[in-house]
Amino acid sequence: MTISPLPLRPHERIHTKANGSIDTPPRVPTPVHNFGTLAVHAGAHLDPSTGAVISPISLSTTYAQTAVGKPIGAYEYSRSSNPNRDNFEEAIAALEHARYALAFSSGSATTATILQSLAAGSHVVSVSDVYGGTHRYFTKVAAAHGVEVTFSPSLEVDIAQLIRPKDTKLIWIESPSNPTLRLVDIRNVASVAHKHGIMVVVDNTFLSPYVQNPLDHGADIVVHSVTKYINGHSDVVMGVAAFNSDDLKERLTFLQNAIGAVPSAFDCWLAHRGLKTLHLRAKEASHNATSVAMALEASPHVISVNYPGIKSHPHRHIAIKQHRDGMGGGMLSFRIKGGHAAAERFCQNTSIFVLAESLGGVESLVEVPSSMTHAGIPQAQREAAGVFEDLVRISCGIEDAEDLKRDVLQALEKAVVAPKITNGRPDGRVTNGLPNGD
Numbered sequence: 001m002t003i004s005p006l007p008l009r010p011h012e013r014i015h016t017k018a019n020g021s022i023d024t025p026p027r028v029p030t031p032v033h034n035f036g037t038l039a040v041h042a043g044a045h046l047d048p049s050t051g052a053v054i055s056p057i058s059l060s061t062t063y064a065q066t067a068v069g070k071p072i073g074a075y076e077y078s079r080s081s082n083p084n085r086d087n088f089e090e091a092i093a094a095l096e097h098a099r100y101a102l103a104f105s106s107g108s109a110t111t112a113t114i115l116q117s118l119a120a121g122s123h124v125v126s127v128s129d130v131y132g133g134t135h136r137y138f139t140k141v142a143a144a145h146g147v148e149v150t151f152s153p154s155l156e157v158d159i160a161q162l163i164r165p166k167d168t169k170l171i172w173i174e175s176p177s178n179p180t181l182r183l184v185d186i187r188n189v190a191s192v193a194h195k196h197g198i199m200v201v202v203d204n205t206f207l208s209p210y211v212q213n214p215l216d217h218g219a220d221i222v223v224h225s226v227t228k229y230i231n232g233h234s235d236v237v238m239g240v241a242a243f244n245s246d247d248l249k250e251r252l253t254f255l256q257n258a259i260g261a262v263p264s265a266f267d268c269w270l271a272h273r274g275l276k277t278l279h280l281r282a283k284e285a286s287h288n289a290t291s292v293a294m295a296l297e298a299s300p301h302v303i304s305v306n307y308p309g310i311k312s313h314p315h316r317h318i319a320i321k322q323h324r325d326g327m328g329g330g331m332l333s334f335r336i337k338g339g340h341a342a343a344e345r346f347c348q349n350t351s352i353f354v355l356a357e358s359l360g361g362v363e364s365l366v367e368v369p370s371s372m373t374h375a376g377i378p379q380a381q382r383e384a385a386g387v388f389e390d391l392v393r394i395s396c397g398i399e400d401a402e403d404l405k406r407d408v409l410q411a412l413e414k415a416v417v418a419p420k421i422t423n424g425r426p427d428g429r430v431t432n433g434l435p436n437g438d
């Protein structure tokens, strides 16, 4: 390997490690730097052989050894570790104020690996309105491994009663919840849990590390579906967990390798690229969601709006305490007048918002949870959690706020007003020749 002759700045000088391998010292970021600096620089190492500013994608599955058991560099086999995954994990650890991060092939694989780390006979307490796939794993898979999960719609109130002194090992929080955007005071739950030696996990997918850092509020593990805000471009399925404990690092690294639900080097590279603009995207999405939420709240065609970034939200005080600058994030939901049919018509009449599941990408999306993301939950249970047939969920992207607002208002007119006036077509579309998004 030849060392690059490029003129490097002092902090970028390439060093030769004691074992002869070449390394670049850590780039600028340290915990004293702010989010944007960390997002751009953490884990972004210069390529020691060429000086490339952007890491090459290390597609090799295996790495040469100079003697038996003596790899040339830090790597042996790509499932166990590879440079692109290391770089991505380093960046996430910096952004979540964690010592360690481990990446997985999906958010769901992250959840599964954490649950697998619990011994048979363990008990878990979870918020009721967790992500559908998490609910499915908790109820259909964890049980087969002898791990029992109890759900609570009001974790903060019930926590002390739900803990089984010997068996409860983990508390699972999603804040905000999906799709009703309820918040949980992480600090309150963690202080009760820690008295009993119980670990707290927070799924931070809906806010991203830019808006909320659960470890700062007492959580032991923060998990993300990287698929959403962190990658942010709707082209990678991936997950990550971040934490501080050495014991967790050992157990979860062992399982990451043993179970093998690891992301590809290419996906790690893409997600790392996406992450470098997370602060810009999350800020813009939050700004857009605030504009849309306020426009919806002022509309006579809307029953209620769930958005933690505005005053009417019942947990606004938690958002102010727990979120960066009290931001609400890019997700919101609302109940439309006219029932399920109006909710469907709304989603079919937006022209910028795309009717699709998922969230957290640069493009705005819209969906009806009762027939799409949450269709698997029985109606009574769904409605008890506030997921009514007329609920519409919105993921705000980073388009122009005024355009998004106008799109939502015109779709409301078509979904709620037009059918009354025109005795609308059965599909509720108006025939005035305007583009309607399909």
Ligand SMILES: *Cc1c(COP(=O)(O)O)cnc(C)c1O
Pocket (backbone or CB within 6 Å): 106, 107, 108, 109, 131, 133, 134, 174, 178, 203, 205, 206, 224, 225, 226, 227, 228, 237, 238, 239
């Ligand atoms: C999407 C999502 C998951 C699952 O992540 P995948 O990457 O799709 O496996 C978990 N939690 C939340 C809140 C999500 O939105």
